[in-house]
Amino acid sequence: MMTLTAKAREILRNVLLKSKKDKVYFAKAFFGLELGEKQQQALLLGGKVQIKVAGRRFGKSTVTLIDVVHECATKTKQVWYITAPSIDQAKIYFQEFEQRAANNSLLDALVKDFKWSPFPEITLINGSKILGRSTSRNGVYLRGKGADGVAITEAAFIKDKVYHDVIRAMVLDRNGVLRLETTPNGMNYVYKLFQEGLNDSTGYYKSFHATVYDNERLDREELERIRREIPELAWRIEYLAEFVEDDSFIFPWNLLCEVFDDYELKKEPQNGHRYSIGVDLAKYQDYTVIIVLDITREPYQIVEYHRYQGRLYTDVVAHVNELQAKYNARVYLDATGVGDPIAEQVRNCEPFVFSEKSRNKLISNLVVLIQQKKLLLPASWTVLRDELRYFKNVKRGTKIKAEASEGYHDDTVMALALACWSLREYREASPEAISLLRGLRIYG
Ligand SMILES: Nc1ncnc2c1ncn2[C@@H]1O[C@H](COP(=O)(O)OP(=O)(O)O)[C@@H](O)[C@H]1O
Ligand SMILES: [Mg+2]
Structure with missing residues (x-):
């Protein structure tokens, strides 16, 4: 959010130019992040409707944020929504962005305006916008909004109906893309889309799966400790990211x-x-x-x-x-x-x-x-x-x-x-x- 010297503008332009074709480089240059191999795969997944299912702490949200900012920074006048079951969950993306921008002058230089209220909203210098909304009240805060892309964080925790009736329609006019990222939560619409992506040879749906073991940053001993501490079912769902339907659950x-x-x-x-x-x-x-x-x-x-x-x-x-x-x-x-x-x-x-x-x-x-x-x-x-x-x-x-x-x-x-x-x-x-x-x- 600062005024740039001619030289700084020149540098920014060059880094952006190189970033256009190289998202992994973009992650390093603008976010200071060295992505692991599996994270790189997730970042480069592509597709129109993308479903990333992975265990806790894999970096689902971080990778998706980088993807969204990359789209917005390398193309002008993009409109992206970040959505989640609660606005607090959507805000995590904006907090991560704010924190990274405070430590990275290139990322900071991309920002024209950043506001938190009434909803989080980032405007980039090229006119692209990133907007945060929750899916609450059956999607009333998203309904009728057109977008080049929508990222859905904790996607398995929103109603099937809100995805099908509201979010799906948001990207139709602009031929936009959807980015779902989540841990699994039973056999809901995310499971169906995930299966779709596994079997789709056209590349329209793309599925990605990772377990906690795919995260090189996590200490193996620490993982074994967590595994011993929590119920097997929770381990399988939350860390191995398995879709489990268990009929002993009282509240499906x-x-x-x-x-x-x-x-x-x-x-x-x-x-x-x-x-x-x-x-x-x-x-x-x-x-x-x-x-x-x-x-x-x-x-x-x-x-x-x-x-x-x-x-x-x-x-x-x-x-x-x-x-x-x-x-x-x-x-x-x-x-x-x-x-x-x-x-x-x-x-x-x-x-x-x-x-x-x-x-x-x-x-x-x-x-x-x-x-x-x-x-x-x-x-x-x-x-x-x-x-x-x-x-x-x-x-x-x-x-x-x-x-x-x-x-x-x-x-x-x-x-x-x-x-x-x-x-x-x-x-x-x-x-x-x-x-x-x-x-x-x-x-x-
Ligand atoms: N490649 C990486 N290098 C360093 N830190 C990372 C990397 N990927 C993710 N992180 C950090 O790890 C934490 C968990 O990542 P997050 O994206 O929130 O995981 P998830 O959404 O899968 O639970 C975050 O604080 C994030 O900044
Ligand atoms: Mg997350």
Whole structure:
């Protein structure tokens, strides 16, 4: 964003000229990044509709950002959108860009204007623009916008419908391109496009796959440690980037995608609204989670949440009482074991004692609320999203219990279920919910 001397302009022009044919050189010159072999493959993939599926930390977003900036810098007046399930996730691209530009005067010299509000937007000196939007509210922020390209980050976490009805149409007029990058998430539209790309000899669809082992930057010992620490299923999905369909999941993605949306948490009580608070207390290593739910009307929405580790119970009690007073809410707290004396110190508290039976009721209530789309949960809270995704029916002897996959936490799920206990008339289940709940041995 500085004025360039004639000499600097000359240098920039030459580097750009060389970059036109050499994206790997572009990455080095403008981003200071030495790409690994597999990352180079991803950068040079091409195609009209491109699907990059890879494990966490592979560099999916970095490579895609370089690709987008390359397109915009080497061609004039390009319009590109970066989109994601939440605006926070889309902003990661812009943060990475801002940080790289602060350390690289060539990249900085490309920028004419950079703003964050109301939406992130970069204008380059050649007139090209990079715009950030979320896919929330069924794509209303993208609908009708024409683009030369759209990059979709966390692509497997947006609704199939938004891809097909909104994003696909954005590039039609300008004969533009689509760049999807993601970890897998079941058998949704990303899986179908990925298969398409594997079998497409025309080069229209292009698929790319990498596991965490394709990342030369990651330490092998560190990887083995992660592998031992997390459940096998999560390892396969998140790190080996496998498409897995597991029918023991209690909240399949086609349900979850209907209740998660991007919205700003109010964090303040509204006049005339009613609230409930769910509290799951940390025992040993896990987290204390507090969720405030607006229960005035459907969809009941999370308005504030807290999740932390390693605080004294006296501090937690003070915090819960503060929230109770703020929202004038009833508090539903796990009063099993250590929770019992704590429940006594919380105002307007309904202690919830866990037994096999009460726990099943609590969870079935949550299942029904989600099944009937009565909740609105923040898409930016990926911890809750993932704990719900990995919540499953686990066989314990002859019994089946709903719990986190081994190695995963379920604190956010339990806090949400407790906050929803205020709405327990929803135990009346739909036929679909009943069939899900049969797995839990609650019906039938
Ligand atoms: N070739 C590279 N050299 C150095 N750092 C890299 C390289 N590729 C990616 N990174 C860094 O590694 C981190 C993870 O990359 P990211 O693109 O966010 O991964 P993903 O989107 O696959 O999870 C980022 O901080 C990024 O800047
Ligand atoms: Mg990423």
